[in-house]
Amino acid sequence: MFLDSLINRNRRFVEAAIELHQKGEIPANSCVLDLDTIRSNSELFAREAGRLGLKTFAMTKQIGRNPAALAAMVDGGIKSFVAVDMEGARLMAAAGFKVGHIGHLVQVPHHESREAAALGASYWTVFSDEKARAAAAAAATLGTTQAFLARIQAPGDIFYMGHEGGFEAAGVAEVAERLDALDGAHFAGITTFPALLFDQERHAVKATPNLKTLEAAASELRRAGMDSIEINAPGTTSSVVLQMLADAGATQVEPGNGLAGTTPLHAVEELPERPAVLYLSEISHEYGGKAYCFGGGLYIDPVFEPYQVTALVGRDANAFDTRLNATLPPAQAIDYYGILEPQPSRPVEPGETVIFGFRQQVFVTRALVAPISGIASGTPRVEGIWTAMGAPWLGSQVAQGGG
Numbered sequence: 001m002f003l004d005s006l007i008n009r010n011r012r013f014v015e016a017a018i019e020l021h022q023k024g025e026i027p028a029n030s031c032v033l034d035l036d037t038i039r040s041n042s043e044l045f046a047r048e049a050g051r052l053g054l055k056t057f058a059m060t061k062q063i064g065r066n067p068a069a070l071a072a073m074v075d076g077g078i079k080s081f082v083a084v085d086m087e088g089a090r091l092m093a094a095a096g097f098k099v100g101h102i103g104h105l106v107q108v109p110h111h112e113s114r115e116a117a118a119l120g121a122s123y124w125t126v127f128s129d130e131k132a133r134a135a136a137a138a139a140a141t142l143g144t145t146q147a148f149l150a151r152i153q154a155p156g157d158i159f160y161m162g163h164e165g166g167f168e169a170a171g172v173a174e175v176a177e178r179l180d181a182l183d184g185a186h187f188a189g190i191t192t193f194p195a196l197l198f199d200q201e202r203h204a205v206k207a208t209p210n211l212k213t214l215e216a217a218a219s220e221l222r223r224a225g226m227d228s229i230e231i232n233a234p235g236t237t238s239s240v241v242l243q244m245l246a247d248a249g250a251t252q253v254e255p256g257n258g259l260a261g262t263t264p265l266h267a268v269e270e271l272p273e274r275p276a277v278l279y280l281s282e283i284s285h286e287y288g289g290k291a292y293c294f295g296g297g298l299y300i301d302p303v304f305e306p307y308q309v310t311a312l313v314g315r316d317a318n319a320f321d322t323r324l325n326a327t328l329p330p331a332q333a334i335d336y337y338g339i340l341e342p343q344p345s346r347p348v349e350p351g352e353t354v355i356f357g358f359r360q361q362v363f364v365t366r367a368l369v370a371p372i373s374g375i376a377s378g379t380p381r382v383e384g385i386w387t388a389m390g391a392p393w394l395g396s397q398v399a400q401g402g403g
Helices: 002-009 011-022 035-051 067-075 086-094 110-118 129-141 169-180 209-223 239-247 264-268 317-321
Strands: 030-034 080-082 098-102 123-126 146-153 185-191 196-199 204-207 230-232 277-287 290-294 309-314 323-327 337-340 353-356 368-373
Touching: 002 011, 002 264, 002 309, 002 353, 011 030, 011 277, 011 317, 011 353, 011 368, 030 035, 035 067, 035 239, 035 368, 067 368, 086 098, 086 110, 110 129, 123 129, 123 185, 123 230, 129 146, 129 169, 129 185, 146 169, 146 209, 169 185, 169 209, 185 209, 196 239, 204 239, 204 264, 277 337, 309 317, 309 337, 337 353
Parallel strands: 030 368, 080 098, 098 123, 123 146, 146 185, 185 230
Antiparallel strands: 030 277, 196 204, 277 290, 277 353, 290 337, 309 323, 309 353, 323 337
16 A cells, blocks of 8 residues: 555655665565655654654664664654663664664563663663562662663553563552662653554544543642653654644654654545655566566564555566556565566566555565665665665675676
């Protein structure tokens, strides 16, 4: 569904990706990033968040924690990042970026607590007293005091499968007192996920029950005399929902797909952020009248009901005239290849570029990441090739433009 947005709002990006692939500078199975657009998306997001007094931590798991993209976000005014897990935090810190929030989507494993404390994250989310004690003890051994966010939950809150957990919201004041009493830590605020979700029927973003839980918990904390608390409210975050979050009392937001122009709302409306990511493959071979393209990153984040995936195929701008239906392997299969249905009047050939537009989660794939700069000025350049985990890719021949 995001292919239409790519074609209509960032055609030059698609053209640049095809050109660079045909020159041998971008390998197949690449998540390609438009750094100029990521930078401008970050600027407009940071400006609106600043107007509303919201702290911003960027989530980058969707684009493979790519250091060139993180640098573009910093240039755009977003200075700090949220790590989905310890591996993400390590990569950010090693690349010289500030870890703003750790421990929320994935709690920190016990024996990695000291390493996490040494990262100096601005905020660390804990789900339980046990995790809080381990984190506080680790900070205390380093002579620091860690700011904690308590993940809270109440009956009726919703979670993605396997992501449940948190303190009972009804006792949040007592939770705050317990966390404050720990050596090496202090209670700083509360969080949940998701605070917002996309409503497919209404084609709109709506608050979840979790956001109401945050509002009620914040009121309880204020009644207990705690006025200066942080309210972290991530989920489906683009610039157009910031006012809704601020009105609910949020103080912290965490855009991810919003900075790439790939929240669900971006697929159905023209939002301020422009699309800045695509998936690039190439035709491998033909079998049984169908064309096979290389896979590895064909994981589509399932924010929509199943729909007909399509792809552009070609060696130049003529690819916009060849849009083929695609069948991708199911989630339980390995995506060695995607399958395309050629048109009778337009057979495809091995080596042709294939362009998909969909909402990605690169960090759970084996895709490569290829950020491009200079598209806005007409001088596109590949800034390097990285793995899905943020490490430099070893395929130097293609990275250097070899055939």
